[in-house]
Amino acid sequence: MSTTPAPPAATQGREALVACLHAALDALEREDDTAWRRNVDELIQWRTQPLVQGLVRLARELETTLGTGGGNGSLHEACLRLEHVVKVSEEASHHTLDLIQDCRILLGTLGKGGDDAPTLAAIRSRLSEMTAAQGYQDLTGQIIRRVVDLVRTVHEGLGEYAGDDARPLQLDPRGHGPSVQGLDGPAATQDDANQLLSSLGL
Amino acid sequence: MDKNIRILIVDDFSTMRRIVKNLLNDLGFFNTVEADDGTSALVELRKGPFDLVITDWNMPGMPGIDLLKAIRADAALSKVPVLMVTAEAKREQIIEAAQAGVNGYVIKPFTAATLNDKLTKVFERLGAVA
Numbered sequence: 001m002s003t004t005p006a007p008p009a010a011t012q013g014r015e016a017l018v019a020c021l022h023a024a025l026d027a028l029e030r031e032d033d034t035a036w037r038r039n040v041d042e043l044i045q046w047r048t049q050p051l052v053q054g055l056v057r058l059a060r061e062l063e064t065t066l067g068t069g070g071g072n073g074s075l076h077e078a079c080l081r082l083e084h085v086v087k088v089s090e091e092a093s094h095h096t097l098d099l100i101q102d103c104r105i106l107l108g109t110l111g112k113g114g115d116d117a118p119t120l121a122a123i124r125s126r127l128s129e130m131t132a133a134q135g136y137q138d139l140t141g142q143i144i145r146r147v148v149d150l151v152r153t154v155h156e157g158l159g160e161y162a163g164d165d166a167r168p169l170q171l172d173p174r175g176h177g178p179s180v181q182g183l184d185g186p187a188a189t190q191d192d193a194n195q196l197l198s199s200l201g202l
Numbered sequence: 203m204d205k206n207i208r209i210l211i212v213d214d215f216s217t218m219r220r221i222v223k224n225l226l227n228d229l230g231f232f233n234t235v236e237a238d239d240g241t242s243a244l245v246e247l248r249k250g251p252f253d254l255v256i257t258d259w260n261m262p263g264m265p266g267i268d269l270l271k272a273i274r275a276d277a278a279l280s281k282v283p284v285l286m287v288t289a290e291a292k293r294e295q296i297i298e299a300a301q302a303g304v305n306g307y308v309i310k311p312f313t314a315a316t317l318n319d320k321l322t323k324v325f326e327r328l329g330a331v332a
Contacts, residue, residue, distance in 0.1 A: 175260030
């Protein structure tokens with residue numbers, strides 16, 4: 001396997017790096033904390049600068065890719081969209097629950113001697129409204145798909161700058177959330193949980 | 203079974219709190235209080251006596267598993283039964299909850315029948331103790 005000779009700038013960079021490492025080692029041996037820190041800081045900067053530059057470029061590319069004409073498309077916008085999804089789905093659930101509650105009250109008035117026809121019509125109309133209320137899923141689904149595309153773009157962009165030793169991003173460890181088929185390992189069913197708990201004496 | 207027992211419902215999603223509350227109402231339990239995470243739940247628990255806690259696991263702030271551990275570690279609260287209602291369905295999480303002293307575990311999405319069944323079991327045990 002042949003090795004391509006490093007360009008002059010890279011050779012210069014490597015020489016500077018070697019000098020810096022030597023200086024850091026010397027300082028450590030001399031117990032010169034200030035010089036040790038200064039050299040280590042320089043090494044860290046040397047290591048992180050290309051990554052920072054890459055991230056800046058990625059952010060610029062994302063702005064261009066996601067720009068909505070005014071250049072406002074961004075991760076911030078994606079967060080706002082997801083917050084909107086939470087709000088819309090919450091409102092739809094409350095609306096559906098209100099309709100269920102109405103139906104329960106209406107059902108209680110049936111068969112009390114009067115004409116049941118208007119009550120039945122009122123229940124039917126609420127059932128239709130419940131069906132219509134589920135339409136939020138179409139809207140939120142579209143928004144979520146758009147955010148999925150954004151996350152994929154970010155993932156691909158980051159892959160370009162991450163080294164082999166890059167660790168995956170860690171989310172808040174407070175829980176894993178619902179298990180998604182094809183992404184997460186098999187989730188326990190209620191029966192599995194019941195068996196596991198009784199084997200533990202619960 | 204005393205239908206007037208005081209129940210604390212803990213979930214960050216108001217819809218899920220409402221669903222649990224409605225199902226409790228169907229069973230004849232109307233004395234409920236709501237909290238949106240473990241921290242606010244502990245504030246409620248320390249304000250007054252509760253007979254049962256129904257909690258989610260994954261919540262911003264204090265998660266349900268930490269709430270369970272905090273309840274078991276507090277002499278004044280340690281005997282309160284805790285029912286976990288959660289989408290967290292990993293085997294090790296169920297074991298962790300059991301070891302922390304959970305009284306029941308319901309996996310989301312759940313049917314009304316499952317929640318009723320678990321609640322009835324917890325209430326039966328409560329009735330047996332009372």
